[in-house]
Amino acid sequence: MKPTDTKTQILDVAQDLIQRLGANGMSYKDISEAVGIRKASVHTHFPKKDDLLMALLERYSDRFRRVVDSILATDESPETKLRRYCGLYEANLSSSSQDKACLCGMVGAELATLNQPLAEQVCAFYQDNEARLTMMLLEGQQTGDFRFAGEPEALAAVVFASLQGGLLIARAYGGAQKFQSEIEQLMRLVKN
Amino acid sequence: MKPTDTKTQILDVAQDLIQRLGANGMSYKDISEAVGIRKASVHTHFPKKDDLLMALLERYSDRFRRVVDSILATDESPETKLRRYCGLYEANLSSSSQDKACLCGMVGAELATLNQPLAEQVCAFYQDNEARLTMMLLEGQQTGDFRFAGEPEALAAVVFASLQGGLLIARAYGGAQKFQSEIEQLMRLVKN
DNA sequence: GTCTATAGCGCGATAGAC
DNA sequence: GTCTATCGCGCTATAGAC
Numbered sequence: 001m002k003p004t005d006t007k008t009q010i011l012d013v014a015q016d017l018i019q020r021l022g023a024n025g026m027s028y029k030d031i032s033e034a035v036g037i038r039k040a041s042v043h044t045h046f047p048k049k050d051d052l053l054m055a056l057l058e059r060y061s062d063r064f065r066r067v068v069d070s071i072l073a074t075d076e077s078p079e080t081k082l083r084r085y086c087g088l089y090e091a092n093l094s095s096s097s098q099d100k101a102c103l104c105g106m107v108g109a110e111l112a113t114l115n116q117p118l119a120e121q122v123c124a125f126y127q128d129n130e131a132r133l134t135m136m137l138l139e140g141q142q143t144g145d146f147r148f149a150g151e152p153e154a155l156a157a158v159v160f161a162s163l164q165g166g167l168l169i170a171r172a173y174g175g176a177q178k179f180q181s182e183i184e185q186l187m188r189l190v191k192n
Numbered sequence: 193m194k195p196t197d198t199k200t201q202i203l204d205v206a207q208d209l210i211q212r213l214g215a216n217g218m219s220y221k222d223i224s225e226a227v228g229i230r231k232a233s234v235h236t237h238f239p240k241k242d243d244l245l246m247a248l249l250e251r252y253s254d255r256f257r258r259v260v261d262s263i264l265a266t267d268e269s270p271e272t273k274l275r276r277y278c279g280l281y282e283a284n285l286s287s288s289s290q291d292k293a294c295l296c297g298m299v300g301a302e303l304a305t306l307n308q309p310l311a312e313q314v315c316a317f318y319q320d321n322e323a324r325l326t327m328m329l330l331e332g333q334q335t336g337d338f339r340f341a342g343e344p345e346a347l348a349a350v351v352f353a354s355l356q357g358g359l360l361i362a363r364a365y366g367g368a369q370k371f372q373s374e375i376e377q378l379m380r381l382v383k384n
Numbered sequence: 385g386t387c388t389a390t391a392g393c394g395c396g397a398t399a400g401a402c
Numbered sequence: 403g404t405c406t407a408t409c410g411c412g413c414t415a416t417a418g419a420c
Contacts, residue, residue, distance in 0.1 A: 198385080198386095229385095229386070229387090230386070230387060230388080232386075232387070232388080232389090233385070233386050233387075236385060236386075237385090
């Protein structure tokens with residue numbers, strides 16, 4: 001296990017804070033204390049808060065896209081793929097993660113307080129994920145594993161909104177258990 | 193049209209700001225400028241920010257509950273009732289509302305930065321609305337207007353999460369049009 | 385109930401020593 | 403790359419005149 005460099009530690013801590021408190025609820029002070037360095041040192045790595053946010057959103061989107069694509073590339077059943085996709089969100093509610101939302105779901109709520117490049121990143125994440133969900137649903141429809149009313153794109157939008165909204169709501173009450181039952185219900189809807 | 197008193201103006205302006213920017217993205221300065229009085233005068237009506245937030249959440253929850261109950265009390269079809277419920281959220285995206293989220297959806301994202309009584313209010317709003325959605329779905333199931341897999345409670349949670357999440361996402365891209373097509377997809381899912 | 389004025393704090397950000 | 407020190411600003415909140 002090689003030691004994590006400071007820049008990565010900052011990103012890790014900042015992401016955790018934003019997923020729990022929001023970008024407007026997190027400060028350089030919070031980061032510095034969690035990492036164990038001084039505020040000024042955080043500015044060395046990310047001069048402006050917008051620099052930090054952009055780096056975070058890019059890292060998060062890239063990682064997420066890679067994981068999702070690896071799920072899509074397997075030869076597992078459409079249902080298993082969809083379940084594994086949903087599991088990416090569910091992981092944020094596990095006991096060790098302390099009720100986090102999706103980074104882009106959280107920042108999306110604060111969208112009107114962000115500059116344009118950041119807003120575009122969030123927007124791209126949404127479109128990206130809806131497109132990949134559409135592919136999953138379409139594949140399942142073609143194999144006959146899924147059967148549902150309406151177009152795959154429209155259902156993908158509903159599923160994506162359910163996952164993002166469900167995470168935010170499950171943090172308030174119900175937790176991981178409620179979120180899991182929501183995923184089960186989504187699976188029922190997709191299989192008709 | 194009798195003139196609105198200052199306290200009500202403050203609540204109206206603050207609610208609008210929070211639905212667009214979040215509770216952490218709004219300040220007493222923003223309110224005072226929008227109302228046309230000084231910051232100190234806002235503190236006269238709501239000494240602490242938590243006082244203002246609590247008053248806002250209570251007013252919002254009460255109004256919302258009243259409207260929903262009036263929808264439930266009509267003798268319209270289950271589908272019409274559900275559509276009118278969804279319309280309450282859709283109204284936030286109309287051209288005159290400038291892309292607002294649900295007040296409780298927005299504040300729910302910032303839940304971890306709030307004190308406990310406020311968090312409980314948000315939580316109660318969620319439970320309240322899921323319960324009423326459950327009633328709508330159950331009624332439709334009994335009349336035969338709705339046909340869906342799973343329990344009404346589980347589907348209600350999915351519908352509620354879709355609406356809350358869908359609002360946040362539609363603000364980022366797609367707008368009212370995308371949200372409307374999401375509602376249509378929800379209706380298809382509910383009718384089987 | 386509104387105002388001016390200000391306290392007190394935390395924020396993002398920068399300068400400059402080591 | 404980290405530190406100390408500090409700047410300037412915006413925030414919540416309060417005191418006291420009108």
